[in-house]
């Protein structure tokens with residue numbers, strides 16, 4: 001029967017996706033063996049941005065909620081880790097966990113208050129959160145070091161490995177990124193993913209239709225906001241231990257906008273898009289700051305923002321579904337998994 | 339419109355089986371949008387297993403009434419009772435879990451999903467897996483997936499569209515889209531089905547098919563509330579008819595009584 005043939009082809013799509021994840025993991029694990037320390041540190045950035053961007057894709061692309069304040073959650077993770085490990089000698093892993101819990105809690109509080117109201121409310125509120133966070137970090141000097149930031153953050157240590165070397169950080173970041181990718185892909189292909197898409201009014205969903213089917217739309221919006229905040233916070237904590245310093249400027253609106261651009265560029269329909277978006281943007285950034293100056297005089301890095309703008313416009317015009325749409329069905333095909 | 343005689347006979351016999359047990363009670367419901375009074379003191383009750391047809395011209399307030407019952411609009415005046423529950427102040431998803439669902443006038447299929455996924459979303463109340471178990475693909479989440487896929491497929495074959503399971507809804511005819519919407523609504527397992535103009539835009543044979551389906555659902559114990567302005571199709575199917583005009587209930591009775599009602603003929607049937 002036709003339906004059964006279809007079902008078996010869905011099963012093979014699931015297997016294909018598992019193989020693609022395995023292949024991707026293998027490639028990412030081999031890369032550091034072939035390249036020097038400098039590209040590795042750029043790849044650490046790609047991994048960290050990807051983790052945040054996966055959350056943005058689930059929030060924006062699936063649930064249809066816009067955030068332009070995720071730098072605040074990234075920052076809450078980073079500062080919680082930095083403060084607890086420098087002032088109070090907490091274990092970095094415990095600090096990472098507490099930062100994620102704090103970010104999730106703040107996201108839940110914001111979500112509960114805001115999702116009763118509709119429209120672009122979340123975009124406005126997350127933007128406000130980002131501004132407030134930045135201001136607090138700058139002004140609570142005793143705790144955060146103010147504009148000077150915090151220094152001497154200890155590196156992450158796991159089983160005798162000291163992650164101060166970017167080689168090891170690379171592995172930790174990418175293992176976490178791939179685990180988060182796997183979790184998010186499972187989510188995307190499950191009833192939770194369908195539920196989120198059903199209420200996405202920007203992509204063929206309908207809140208009314210979802211509600212008469214028994215879906216608690218507000219609760220799902222809160223939960224996906226919390227999840228995306230936790231992702232951002234985990235990335236922020238790792239960032240703090242990797243960079244060993246934090247200062248407020250990192251956690252301001254440009255970061256929030258950057259991850260939204262990465263999500264749009266990579267494609268909102270699949271968590272895979274995050275790696276493409278982050279990879280391209282970091283690639284361009286490194287090219288302008290590090291590669292171009294070898295060939296031309298002048299600070300080409302100053303054209304960074306213009307380049308991002310142009311890339312975004314080109315992508316929206318010619319690849320409205322993002323770079324991911326260039327790839328096959330293993331990445332973008334939506335399935336009822338069996 | 340040719341009425342299928344078998345359909346009429348079914349309807350007549352089912353009139354007898356309808357018990358007196360009330361499932362839904364609408365009491366003196368009024369609704370305004372700003373200065374516009376859309377419903378004015380509407381009351382009626384629906385026994386379990388009945389098919390209630392609400393007819394009325396454009397703008398009579400029919401869709402508004404359905405949205406008040408399903409909770410998508412909040413009640414301003416009056417009360418609505420469903421199985422001993424007072425529905426005012428209950429959010430729509432909770433009303434749905436009590437056993438009421440709705441097929442919208444414009445269906446509102448989820449266009450980013452295949453037909454079967456649309457119906458699987460309708461199985462939401464039958465799933466227990468949350469974010470964590472879905473993300474980790476725990477056995478519970480996988481069991482949920484299999485169970486609701488089966489259930490969705492059976493609802494889809496009930497409406498005769500299992501062959502279209504993996505199609506995009508946008509590629510279906512209007513009539514097929516309505517049937518998918520119906521399958522999705524049935525997947526909830528609700529006791530009360532609110533159908534907003536299910537016949538509009540259907541071809542003659544699709545109308546017959548839908549009639550058969552609705553009567554089949556009634557035989558299975560569902561209570562169905564149909565809103566329409568296509569009167570002749572419905573006279574055959576409902577065992578209780580209400581006529582709305584400018585937000586007022588101007589008549590209630592059996593299809594025969596309504597067709598003879600002077601006020602209805604003047605206000606609606608005559609001019610129609």
Ligand SMILES: Nc1ncnc2c1ncn2[C@@H]1O[C@H](COP(=O)(O)OP(=O)(O)OP(=O)(O)O)[C@@H](O)[C@H]1O
Pocket residue numbers: 371374376394395396397398399400401402403443567
């Ligand atoms: N959300 C709203 N805000 C303001 N006015 C509304 C709203 N919804 C409906 N109305 C108005 O209320 C009146 C009744 O609308 P309703 O949709 O209930 O009518 P209807 O009987 O379903 O008509 P139709 O046969 O065209 O579907 C109309 O005049 C409509 O313009």
Ligand SMILES: [Mg+2]
Pocket residue numbers: 400401402443534
């Ligand atoms: Mg209507």
